[in-house]
Amino acid sequence: MDTPKKISEIQTAAVVISSIIGVGVLPLPLFAVKAGNTAAPIVTLIGITISLFALLIITKLGMTHPTKTIIGYSEEILGKWLARFCNIIVILFFALLTGLGAREFGAVVITAILRETPIEVTVIVMLLLAAITSRNDLNIFAYIHTFYLPVILSPVVIIVVLSLKNANFLYLQPLLGGDMGDMFKGSLTIAALCQWSFVLTIIIPSMLQPKRAMKACTAGLLIAGVILFMLVVASLAVFGAEETKKLLWPTLELARTTSLPGNILQRLDVVFLAVWVTAVFTTLFSGYTFTCYALTGIFRLSDHKIFSFSLLPIIFLFSMLPGNLLQMYKTIEVVGRMGLILTIVYPCLLLVIDVIRRKRGKRSAAAKT
């Protein structure tokens, strides 16, 4: 792209963190506990490790092709048509993910606070916001993520710390146990919640020093991982495994149970939801921006702005696909896990082919001389 390369490492880390922390935070403990009962923290850790692995591969690819986005280097590695086919699937997936994310947001908002507002309105407002902001270039994208980072992180930390008052640490034991298959499946679901960090594939070329991307990404994912892990531990310790399984959004319940000392606020869910809107926004913003830029790359256009509004109806349509709430979560779970093929296996393949090709290229170059 033509924009000047100015994104620093801290900004890159911020993009990773605030992309990951988003809609998925609310049902996260439910997914983890359903899969592993009291072993939920371990399930979360495995999930985070999987997504760390995925992120490292993406970063590695980006660092070996520091001037190109995933659209660019995949065409170089796989050949034009095969790569285009794969990339279009990736783009479709992210459009779907963004749509479902917006839908999940809408569902929470109309269930918990704005009960008279039609879900379409909350969804459209959120998508419109993402669409308008995605017209900016990637530097501003990174700025926005960095700017909102403290707002996203601090309340989560506050809620976790304050909820320890109600915690029963017996609920966290035994640490292990539970069915291995279920646990693995659950950790895939949690890894799926983290795949918004795929947006990195279009960020790295705009970094000031792509060489330092690895450190920034690892730091970013670890911070986000710690936050997710703390949330799972806190919900499990406060509610216990059996009760967590009965709650649709354990994190929200956690905020509802926690009160600020001194009865300043008897329940924190209002504060939490207000902040959570920002977290959802930055996440959807990442998905939306990725879709726009990736499409621009495929069609070899110089300006991504045409897509920012023309995508809106399609993403909105995606968000309206699931019928009811339970269907929606089923869809999110299935789509998310399928998506791991695109965000983990696909980059893996790219990396392997790339490495083999380079070796061969070197060998043939050596043979020629």
Place this chain on the structure above:
Amino acid sequence: MLLPKRKWFVILIPIMICTLLTGCWDSDEIDDRAVVLAISIDKEEAEKEEIQIAHSGKTADLSDLPLIRISAQIALPGRIPLGPVTGGGGGGDQSPVWVVSVNGHTIDEAMLNLQQQVADELFLGHLRIIVVSEEIAREGVNRFMDYLKRNPEIRRTAWMVVSEGKADKFMKMAPQLERVPALYLSTVLDDAVDIGKFPSDFIGTFWSILSSNAQDAYLPYLNIKNKENVQIKGVAYFKGDKMIGKTNPLEIGLFMGILGEEKGGYGTFVDSPEIDGFLLVRATKRNVKVKTSFKNGRPHVRIIAHYEAMISEIEEDKNAKKPLNPKAINSIEEQFSKGIEKEIKQLIKKTQKDQSDIYGFGEHFRAKEPNYWKENVRTLEDWHREYENLTVQVDCKTDIRLVGMKSK
């Protein structure tokens, strides 16, 4: 370029005004809301006229559910005093709340009924307390929980209590310390937690324990005296979702001890041979550990309690010769510990007979002995069977450091 920009504005401004100034879908003025502060759930006695709102005619499933009567305490916005009432002036006799009673097979049906009788939209966001009559608690409370959990307005920090006798008298009571009965009631409970009279047991905690398959739930057991003051009469303990028994007030202290609540608020009389007379010893602080093990294949629990106490009163005989001395204090400590050991054992035995593990020993076994748990226990009923045969050992140690402001 200037002109088209301006034209844009001309179009944009009306659109902005239309969308931004319309306000919120969910706008709801505070005086258009019927704020429900408290709810009581009773069994409907006589075959009263039933308003059929959620069903037409008697369906087979519903006849299994006995008709309940719900009384709701609704705040009257104009009559709730802001700040203290001075001088007993005007409007002192008017109650700041309005109590409406309706019936239904479930809470939600009763709520629909209630809405039918109240003009403003019911708002449950300030619901502080749910009073359930003992009669209905003994039949099981699970069927009320679903509505309360599903409704996003209800706080997990609300209280649920079991009342001796009818529950709706709590709605109509007239406390002296506070104008609004529901607020007084929740203050009674919040303060009881603060001064160590009752373990922290919000409805959220109650729900968590109710869901657990290793512990039985408990609730405060309340009674009203003279229509105006509330008495915490004990702990209503459950087996599964059914209330099965209650303790006396002193046993609340022991129960809190087993739970490991740090703050102590109860005291007992101790009779010591070292001095003539008997004294009242108050527990101030506790530190309790529960250890799990197995004896002859049966689960065994060892409770290691460490109490800090103070002497708050001595009732001496008329011609007492032995004053309070360090040696006497040691023997008092011992007596006190022995008393606690004995009474804790008694309390546990009592609940064992009722198969109600309100102490969460099951949670300890589930957490610390996962293999045993996996092999022997699947459900709460399994645990009840194991719990009945559980053996208990109590080791109590007491430190009396302070004796108050008297030298003897």
